[in-house]
Amino acid sequence: MLCIVQATSWISVTNDQFIGEFGLPYTSVTIRIRKYNTSTQAEDYVDYEKTYNVTALKSKEGDSINISWTDEYFQESGNYFILHEYNGSVSQIINITNANPSLTEKYVYHPPPFNSTNILIEVKNVTAGDAGFYIGSPSANNAWSGETGAVLIVSGKPLKPTITGDLDVKVGEYANLKCESRSTSAPYYYKTFPPLSYSWFVNSTKLDREDRETYSLIVTKDVRYNRYSCQSNETLESDESEEIRINLFCK
Structure with a gap:
């Protein structure tokens, strides 16, 4: 055992x-x-x-980033494989044969100086799917037994929120509107992403000091003319939600 x-x-x-x-x-x-x-x-x-x-590197969706590590087994002749693992899926992204890398628009291999063991690749137009572990090895089958590589952490744009809550409210009572969204940052097991914060808008004007998921207001007769929307924010801001209106019932 x-x-x-x-x-x-x-x-x-x-x-x-x-x-x-x-x-x-x-x-x-x-x-x-x-x-x-x-x-x-x-x-x-x-x-x-x-x-x-x-080695953990951070990037945002849409950026480009250089990922590097030192590998004592790198050689000028023969094969060297660079692989990417995310969410249990492993893919070979670059194959270097006799110091000549396979060509790809997404990943760029920067050849090291002569006798250098520094491996450097560039990931272009980063997406959440590029998060995870990058590793290199002379053997694709035994790559994961090594100690070299780096983890890429990607801050994503939160999902476009939807506003939920009881929209049929009597005049004089509270309406509680909830801005529902979700982080798309990756990898999911990276626990130190900041919690989502929120912005609320009335008739396209941002409200001051309203950054919680739930926005509460007392319903008056004038509320019928207002349009409410929200945004969520982590490192990047989400798209703005669809606007909603509150339906009034008089006592």
């Missing part, structure tokens, strides 16, 4: 893979694996430990 320590607690692992979602906030992660000998009655185990450096 295998156990992997996460922070201060052990996690039992019954197969040959374990996905941890706790590494990105740190510059390095040390993984300790404890293998038990189940054929003996006594507590018999061996510990294995390895430290991985975490």
